[in-house]
Amino acid sequence: MLALYSNPKWLSVVRGAVEQLSKTLGFPEMQCRSITRAVDEALTNIVRHSYGNRPDQPVAMYFRRTQRQLEGEVQQGLEILLCDRGPQIDASKLHGRSLDEIRPGGLGLHLIREAMDTVEYTRRGAMNRLRLVKYLSPVGVARNTGEPCRTLGGQS
Amino acid sequence: MLHEIQESRVARLVVNLSQVGYIDSSGVASLVEGLKASRDIGSRFILFGLSTFAREVLQLSRLIKVFEIYDNEEQALAS
Numbered sequence: 001m002l003a004l005y006s007n008p009k010w011l012s013v014v015r016g017a018v019e020q021l022s023k024t025l026g027f028p029e030m031q032c033r034s035i036t037r038a039v040d041e042a043l044t045n046i047v048r049h050s051y052g053n054r055p056d057q058p059v060a061m062y063f064r065r066t067q068r069q070l071e072g073e074v075q076q077g078l079e080i081l082l083c084d085r086g087p088q089i090d091a092s093k094l095h096g097r098s099l100d101e102i103r104p105g106g107l108g109l110h111l112i113r114e115a116m117d118t119v120e121y122t123r124r125g126a127m128n129r130l131r132l133v134k135y136l137s138p139v140g141v142a143r144n145t146g147e148p149c150r151t152l153g154g155q156s
Numbered sequence: 157m158l159h160e161i162q163e164s165r166v167a168r169l170v171v172n173l174s175q176v177g178y179i180d181s182s183g184v185a186s187l188v189e190g191l192k193a194s195r196d197i198g199s200r201f202i203l204f205g206l207s208t209f210a211r212e213v214l215q216l217s218r219l220i221k222v223f224e225i226y227d228n229e230e231q232a233l234a235s
Binding site for chain 2: 040107
């Protein structure tokens with residue numbers, strides 16, 4: 001668990017922690033970077049949109065191993081929960097924009113959805129909860145990357 | 157940067173990203189603004205020295221072919 005304030009200075013610290021955690025859990029390098037990017041974008045959204053750039057608001061992040069059954073195989077995964085106490089988010093706005101148009105802005109959600117297998121927003125009491133999950137390909141070659149992968153906590 | 161693009165009206169603007177280890181969607185948005193401002197005045201907007209993170213984020217944003225990108229300064233200046 002990581003408890004921090006909504007100060008952008010913590011973004012690089014969180015990126016370092018998430019990238020190292022993903023690596024340690026056996027994700028291929030490209031997926032380590034995409035998971036890191038997703039968490040960074042999600043945290044930036046909390047700082048900017050949930051807390052209006054106020055740097056002293058609480059953010060909690062929980063990390064745990066998870067798994068699912070897919071086509072008869074067990075897939076290990078990493079679940080990341082980001083919690084903040086900002087105002088409720090309009091869930092209908094949590095869809096990334098079309099990339100057909102070349103214009104600045106609106107890319108963060110696209111990067112989050114591109115990186116993660118599950119992106120779920122819920123409101124619980126006074127808390128926004130964003131749940132991100134990435135599963136590790138069970139054996140052989142990781143999808144989309146061509147890089148060898150490992151099971152969580154396993155060897156190459 | 158946008159102000160300088162509009163004021164200087166140079167034929168091309170070359171941006172060195174070799175010291176930029178990480179770039180998020182806001183950084184990409186700034187580059188898109190620079191590109192648009194350059195196009196508005198008929199100038200080229202050139203990037204070089206992209207990190208793996210930066211190159212990937214442009215690919216994921218489907219912008220990698222929108223920008224003129226070179227590996228290093230020599231190639232960028234010779235273009």
